Amino acid sequence: MSLFDTLVKYGMPFVPKTIVGRVARRYVAGDTLDDAVHTLRALNDEGAMGTVDILGEEVREPVKATAAVEEYLRLLDRIEDEKLDANISIKPTMLGLNVDQSLCEENLLRIVARAAQFNNFVRVDMEDHTCTDNTIRLFRQMHEEHPTSVGVVLQSYLHRTIADINSLLPLVPNIRICKGIYREPREIAWKDFETIRANFVYATEKLLSSGAYVGIATHDPHLVWAGMQIVDRLGLDHDRYEFQMLLGVDPELRRVILANGHRLRVYVPYGKDWYPYSIRRLRENPTVAHHVVRAMFR
């Protein structure tokens, strides 16, 4: 168990929000849309693409979901106006997935339709396993209407992922493959580090060799290498896939990927609701957890 997990287990209030914020801000572009635009501009200048996530999750009231839709529409307009090389990423629970599936569907369709109008693209993020079935269903619905403007995410730590790929392949889907960051029960998820890695490689190869567009989302240099090796072996053009990384994580690896001629997209979150996202980032990064502890005892 990591130091950070220990802190969480023995009482999260123990880590003051101000300190999480101080350490975690490097993972977030800022509070406002302007902050996101600023960050995207810098990434584009560096040769990287962006995908913008408005922070927030698990909406309980429909009116909050509608507010999120409006904000995402403004974001799409702004990306178009500013000619930024960026698409968007959305957590379905923020659009009401856990309130009402059909409400969430309507909300998401408004956003995907706007993206399609701009030839832009919406990545439907994947959350914990209670959302997997509904999120894939949502993706299929969006894909029927706007096949080139929407993609989904699969997580290599889930046992079901290879079966999900098999059932989605006939759509020639756009898939982000990642390891997965939620705490999932052993009944449904691989727990061993090397198994999750190997499943990531297997899933990536399966998708790429079947013609799917793949977002290879990882900060693990070994998986970056494996991704490069798969696209080399398959002789793929560089517009058939992209690497993806989170803002604030390992900018040096980002430059390595770009320098080797691959496309790279950076996940750029912004907004006031940065706490749960930052907690997940801290949890996966033991080094940062140590910073938190040090900051607390200073």
Next chain:
Amino acid sequence: MSLFDTLVKYGMPFVPKTIVGRVARRYVAGDTLDDAVHTLRALNDEGAMGTVDILGEEVREPVKATAAVEEYLRLLDRIEDEKLDANISIKPTMLGLNVDQSLCEENLLRIVARAAQFNNFVRVDMEDHTCTDNTIRLFRQMHEEHPTSVGVVLQSYLHRTIADINSLLPLVPNIRICKGIYREPREIAWKDFETIRANFVYATEKLLSSGAYVGIATHDPHLVWAGMQIVDRLGLDHDRYEFQMLLGVDPELRRVILANGHRLRVYVPYGKDWYPYSIRRLRENPTVAHHVVRAMFR
């Protein structure tokens, strides 16, 4: 950081040259051409081939490069006279790579032409990343004149290596693949042990399955196994590849390779300028570094 690196960092004079010499001499055939001939004879008797390297690197004055050429020509003549099963390996910086590229080219061409005359072979060694582009260019120039008498080296720790293989494959080249031994920045080199290994395997398979002749240069038993498995799977004749090891490193593994019916070539350095070579050998071998320390405190 290894014990040896610590010694280097906190002042190399701390490790007296005589002690480095005492421990490192097992990596070097001796000071003279006669010493090299003696070592080659023993290796040939054991069923192994040789590749002779005259110690020295980073020549600053053209006259020194010319002297190195003369010495390499004498070496080729001697190998021919003595009917030894051995070719030669050359560091381009010793022929003036960092003084003048065209001078280096002329120098190397004299040696390759002599080797071609004897149906012998010149391996152009690869040094640190500042030499990679120029060394590959040199190899291409030599290959145009004497396609079967020259080969080059690629290092699996470099990000660029797979792209280099792709661009060299049309030549059906003779390539030594090794992990790489120089300290390279993370911007250009894989740092994780398993990734460097996996890239070594991928590169070897890519080369062998495309018809290149490969020198599989490693002391890592896992990579020896991987090499054997690739040539078995591809059903290759044993004259399509060779294993390569350095003099003084793991003679038992050498016997294992030969006993399994594979060809093996041993890198045999000789000459008075043994210090930088020995330092690299010591650096990659922590066991030996301990011997150094023990020798110092005895």
